Amino acid sequence: MSSTEPIRTYFEGLDFVATVDAADRLLRAATVVVVADRIVAVGDRAQVRATLPPRPGDVVRDGSRLGMVPGFIDTHVHLSETLSRAAFPDNLNTRAWVFHWAKPFYAHVSDADESVSVSLGAAELLRSGTTCFLDMGAQNDPGITARAAAATGIRGITGRHAADRKPDQIPAGWSPEMIDHHFFPDARTALDVLGQAVRDWNGYAEGRIRCWVNIEGKEPCSLELHVGARQLAEELGVGTTYHLASSRQEAEVSQRHHGMWPISRIHQHGGLGANLVLAHAVAVRDHEVGLLARTGTSVAFCPSSSIKLAKGAAAIGKYPEMLDAGVTVGLGTDGVAAAGNLNLMRQIHLMAGLFKDARVDENLGGARRALRMATIDGARALGWDDEIGSIEAGKKADFVLFALDHHEWVPFHDPVQALVWSSSPASIAETWVDGRAVFATGRVAAIDEVALRAEARERAATIVSRAGLRAADVPVTTSLYD
Structure with missing residues (x-):
């Protein structure tokens, strides 16, 4: 692979992909390919490999215990x-x-x-x-x-x-x-x-x-x-x-x-x-x-x-x-x-x-x-449906991967019902935006959340105190603009 060619990331054998496209397709044992910030292929593994075979240096991931939905x-x-x-x-x-x-x-x-x-x-x-x-x-x-x-x-x-x-x-x-x-x-x-x-x-x-x-x-x-x-x-x-x-x-x-x-x-x-x-x-x-x-x-x-x-x-x-x-x-x-x-x-x-x-x-x-x-x-x-909102070739690589070994997903039959009625963020494995895993391995990659949370606690307490919101006489009804 030429050094100028972008690396492809293959998610192969995904347990399910809820595309939320116009046909509302729900794909099983599917492959999704990402290049840079875009999804370039979505479909059956054999079909995707026939048209877009992996090259040396590309990343191929096992998706057999993962489910994908749009961000x-x-x-x-x-x-x-x-x-x-x-x-x-x-x-x-x-x-x-x-x-x-x-x-x-x-x-x-x-x-x-x-x-x-x-x-x-x-x-x-x-x-x-x-x-x-x-x-x-x-x-x-x-x-x-x-x-x-x-x-x-x-x-x-x-x-x-x-x-x-x-x-x-x-x-x-x-x-x-x-x-x-x-x-x-x-x-x-x-x-x-x-x-x-x-x-x-x-x-x-x-x-x-x-x-x-x-x-x-x-x-x-x-x-x-x-x-x-x-x-x-x-x-x-x-x-x-x-x-x-x-x-x-x-x-x-x-x-x-x-x-x-x-x-x-x-x-x-x-x-x-x-x-x-x-x-x-x-x-x-x-x-x-x-x-x-x-x-x-x-x-x-x-x-x-x-x-x-x-x-x-x-x-x-x-x-x-x-x-x-x-x-x-x-x-x-x-x-x-x-x-x-x-x-x-x-x-x-x-x-x-x-x-x-x-x-x-x-x-x-x-x-x-x-x-x-x-x-x-x-x-x-938001006027952004030309680029986001569904899993389709040509759209931005904004999606969520769910860990299907998590207890919320064991067992399940209909993935969309399991997603809505059974799961929570606790079973999210990764969140991708613009072709990058911005949340993975239990952390938001770009920030120090531990330090951020400590600072947030201090600032929140100070704001409440400055605003006087602990006072018992703060109204719980209003006549403003009546």
Whole structure:
């Protein structure tokens, strides 16, 4: 083999490959070949060897006790929030959680804190099989998130968090620095800064890190900022994401102030579109499902945070109807304070069964549908399905290998059912991104996780103390923006 020819890595005799391609093929005793950052062949061992025989120097691995699936894609996460795990009460609804707990915490997250938070979160994602994320946006400079995430080897999208409507009464714990940084005087000023963030960071790390025009959404953002963010993103050739219709309480506030629920209001002003990912979209009326479908707007459903914050997904959520209408719905973890974890496999498990149980209908959800939401549908929501989301020749080598000797897999028959209903990140052997094993042999290769965790514990305790979040008088309800 010439020294200029790249080494091929052959995964031969894989017990199964869940391709999640258009035909949803499930291959047994399959071979997958990787060259540099791409998958170049997928199929039967004999056929692959006939067309692409290994050369001296190529790597040939025995896959007989391994299963392969596409890397999971987290369509809504807050990497700047990772130091807030289990720091807030679990009897908060979404609005009280945001205004009286999360924002005071964010207000005391320094640049250095955020870098540690992103690194820690990215490591948890990789350990859980997530190879790509859509981050809501940095609390500080988006370059912090871009650099820290890129250093772990993960793929993802970030932005700069922004809003333009301060509440009439500033809650305790909101620092002047946070207010000045986060709340812009008007939508135009915010959009100018957000556009510059895209120009500075989109395409970082040889394209692994992208940057979007991300805003907070909901009550802290004006209508002009909601609509303008999507328009600016379209001009720049990127996407945008924000929280909307995240709870019934938010929808009721919108109804009182504007005479309609949030999605209808945004649509009335031309704000929906194919480059927009709505985070949560729990409070959605039947006719609004059609609006999402017709405009090509995508949704990121976060089951764990809905359950923890009582958003109401099981009670009022229209996710089965969205899927039936052709809306692209991906899965997200949200942040660790909202959901408790960055484990997308938990979200897959919940999505597969939540609506079966809530509606007493065994045909809703299911393992294959949930797996597609976490892979190819997530890639489609992020506008990245041309390169990631399935195991196919020509796509990026982003995938997860499961160790099938692990007790979670012994014995099993249907691999996809075993993946969704039986397994967890405990049986993940390796996570590959861009043709490299970024998690293997029990560790994230690029970082010192032991030192990182020690630093994270210290920084988290300091932030909680600075923010005053141990005080008994921190509100658990809110009237802000009412």
